[in-house]
Amino acid sequence: MSVPLPFRDGLAPLRHRLPHGEHPATTLDYLESVLPDDAWRATMAAGEVVDERGRPYTEHTAYRAGAVVHFHRVPEPEVPVPFEMEVLHVDDAIIVVDKPHFLATIPRGRHITETATVRLRRLFDEPDITPAHRLDRATAGVLMFTRAARFRRAYQDLFVDGNVDKEYEAVAGFDFALTFPRTVRSRIVKEHGIMTAHEEPGEPNSETRVEIIERVGDAARYRLFPRTGKTHQLRLHLSSLGIPIHGDPYYPTFTSVAPDDFSTPLQLLARRLSFTDPLTGDPRTFRSRRELRLI
Numbered sequence: 001m002s003v004p005l006p007f008r009d010g011l012a013p014l015r016h017r018l019p020h021g022e023h024p025a026t027t028l029d030y031l032e033s034v035l036p037d038d039a040w041r042a043t044m045a046a047g048e049v050v051d052e053r054g055r056p057y058t059e060h061t062a063y064r065a066g067a068v069v070h071f072h073r074v075p076e077p078e079v080p081v082p083f084e085m086e087v088l089h090v091d092d093a094i095i096v097v098d099k100p101h102f103l104a105t106i107p108r109g110r111h112i113t114e115t116a117t118v119r120l121r122r123l124f125d126e127p128d129i130t131p132a133h134r135l136d137r138a139t140a141g142v143l144m145f146t147r148a149a150r151f152r153r154a155y156q157d158l159f160v161d162g163n164v165d166k167e168y169e170a171v172a173g174f175d176f177a178l179t180f181p182r183t184v185r186s187r188i189v190k191e192h193g194i195m196t197a198h199e200e201p202g203e204p205n206s207e208t209r210v211e212i213i214e215r216v217g218d219a220a221r222y223r224l225f226p227r228t229g230k231t232h233q234l235r236l237h238l239s240s241l242g243i244p245i246h247g248d249p250y251y252p253t254f255t256s257v258a259p260d261d262f263s264t265p266l267q268l269l270a271r272r273l274s275f276t277d278p279l280t281g282d283p284r285t286f287r288s289r290r291e292l293r294l295i
Contacts, residue, residue: 004054004070007127010118011107013070020065027069028059038073048072075112079260085119088142088286093151093279095120095129096144096286101265104137110259111137120145133159136232138248141168141270141288154278159229165274168224168234169213171267171292173243180212180222184237188230196250197232199240206230208237214294219246221294223271234268246293267292 005013024030031040031049041059043049049057052068083100090096097116104111107118120129124147132144132155146152158164185204190197209225220243224234232251238244239251246267249255257264269292274285 004050004052005048005072007121008072009113010121010127011072011075011112012127013072016069016071018063018065018067018069023063023065025063026059027057027061027063027067030063031069038071043071076110078110078112078114081114082262085116086289087123088289092147094132094144094146094155095124096142096273098288098290099135099140099143099270100290101138101140102262105131105134105143116143117145132156133164133229135270136266138266139268139270140265140290142273142286143270144273144286151279158275158278162227163275165272166226166270167272167274168226169269169271169292170222170224170234170238170245171219171294172222172238172245174215174218174220175241175243178241178243180210182210184208184210184241186237186240188233188236190231196254197230197236199236206233206237208234210237210241216294219294221292235266 018027018030024033028040028044031038040049044057044059047056049069049071051057051070057069081100081103083102085100085103086098088096088098097120099116104115105117107115112118117129117131121127126147128148129145130152132146135141135143144155146155185207186199187202187204188197188206189200205228207227209227211223213221213223222238226233235245235248235251239248244251247264248266249257269288269290272285272287274283276282277284
């Protein structure tokens, strides 16, 4: 589907549907009432406010309930994430990166420009770059993107159908009472609008195999193999064992962290992705080059 306005600096135009009910005479009057901080007259004069067919709105365009308005907004200033994102692999269909901690995957909420998606779109000047899966903002490691819409479903379905072998590493506490390897299963629930997820009684919907790599004092490095992909699954599973991941501000207790505080990264890394390429049938493996702090 074509976009009525081009991408700008890695960001898609916004889309707003004019509601039914009471309304002013013109679209301009409505937009100025709901988004008064935007310079609507100047933007319309520049031809940068258009309908679903790309036809420009003017200050005289009558209000039409149900019509769609496409436009660009200047994002609010964001705290720059001071870490680079390394590109691990590029071909005609996909781009694989080594994402740093603190960088969100997609534009959402207060993180718009400081995201892996926007960084890649700017780097390659390709607006169709889209993640095939996601990593939490706090989690570093291997993240794969598709370069065009025609490749998107094939690679996204690998993750939806569970056909990707995912390996993570974590640095967390150590408990002599626990034996490894072990498999953790639980029912994880994430409610909309609540920052943290939680476990509750019931049929398990998440599973993680946990292996220990090495121990130093009261900490250890773990290898994690999630068979499912619930929100914060690895963080919850280690916390439920009594060995929360170092640097985790969410589990077992939520702690607010300032947006410009990059001092304590979550010690969780998406180490490896392995799968059979859906286009070529070739085996593919991508590994992160980052290292966690075992302290």
